[in-house]
Amino acid sequence: MLNAMSIDVEDWFHVYNMSGVVPQSQWEKCESRVERNTTQLLELFAKRGVKATFFTLGWVAERFPALVRAMDEAGHEIATHSHMHRLITHMTPEEFEADLARSLAVLRPLSSRPILGFRAPSFSVTKKTLWATDTMKRLGLEYDSSVFPIGFHPDYGIGDxxxxxxxxxxxxxxxxxxxxxxxxxxxxxxxxxxxxxLPYVVTRSLIRRCNSESRPVVFYLHPWEIDPGQPRVQLPASKAFRHYNNLDRTLGRLDRLLKDFEFGTVTDVLAASSRATTLTGGQ
Ligand SMILES: [Zn+2]
Known part of the structure; x- marks a missing residue:
């Protein structure tokens, strides 16, 4: 079964967890690692013959256009991860539309294929922000891959x-x-x-379970998650654990995952999937 491989292309300092320590005004002063890390991922995907969807921050594409062209030339799908990595839950509809339009204006000239997809920072398409899916459609997108169908997380998720x-x-x-x-x-x-x-075998068994129910998995990773050499900043203990633990093991684990399952782009998976149900408004 074909599963979707996706990368949210952002730098270590774009992470929402970091926003209290590295405000947006400091981004330009931070050591950028995104080009190096994403190139490593491109090399791994080339070695394993895997095509992925790169949900790319407009901010990154503005500074590293050659990186986006390299993804495109290697046959990967370019999609958007917004421009400034602001959570939709923190924006007005007008602000969201302006930010999304700005990212598309940067990404479209860099991709040989249409930009069709969106992934929200911190999965911030929730019941309160479903209006954003209308905006995406109006700006020419065909799909969103942002809803986390869970009800227990305090910051995101649509439980039903x-x-x-x-x-x-x-x-x-x-x-x-x-x-x-x-x-x-x-x-x-x-x-x-x-x-x-979590141990790799946990992920493997859960993905097998989804595939055994004829359901493809959408997998995602950030370039900074394979980078043990990234600059370290002082974070509260729980956030530090979430950001820095196992950075040295993740690339090897990803390689194992690519050998254990079949992966393609989100667009490839959607084309293969004929099962679709309609979400009724407000549910
Ligand atoms: Zn992100």
Whole structure:
């Protein structure tokens, strides 16, 4: 079964966890590691013959256009991760539209194919921000991959969202982040911190469980998650653990994952998936 491999292309200092320590005004002064780390991921994908979707921050594309062209020339899908990495839950509809339009204006000239997809910073498409899916459609996007169908996280998630691809009222397709059904509970297995912090075999068994229910998984990782050499800043203990633990193991783990499962772009997975249900408004 074809699963979706995706990378949220941002630097270590863009992470929401860092916003209290590295404000936006300091970004330009930080040591950028995104080009180096993303290039390493491109090399691994080339070695394993995998095509991925790169949800790229407009801010990054503005500074590293050659990196975006390299992704495109290698046959990967370019999509948007917003321009300034602001959470939709922190923006007005007008601010969101301006930020999304700005990212598209930077990314479109760098991609040989249309930009079709969006991934929200910190999965901030929630019940309160479903209006954003109308904006995405209006600006020419075809899909969103931001909804986390879980109800237990304090900052994001739609607890009763479908687990597979579905269609928003605007006609925009949603490919939600992946959870496995384990004894009636929804357990995330989409990658990121869950992949880095838990033993590899946990992720493998949860993905197998999804695939055995004929459900492809959407996997994601950030370039900084494979970079033990990134600058270290002082964070509260729990945030430091979440950001810095197992950075030295993640690239090897990703390689193992690429050997254990079949991966393609989000667009490839959506094309392969014929199962779609409609999300009714306000639910
Ligand atoms: Zn992000």
């Amino acid at each position: 969202a479908p687990l597979g691809a579905y269609t928003h009222p605007s006609g925009l397709t949603e490919l939600p982040m992946s959870v496995a059904n384990v004894m009636g509970r929804r357990v995330p297995c989409s990658g990121g911190g869950y992949f880095r912090l």
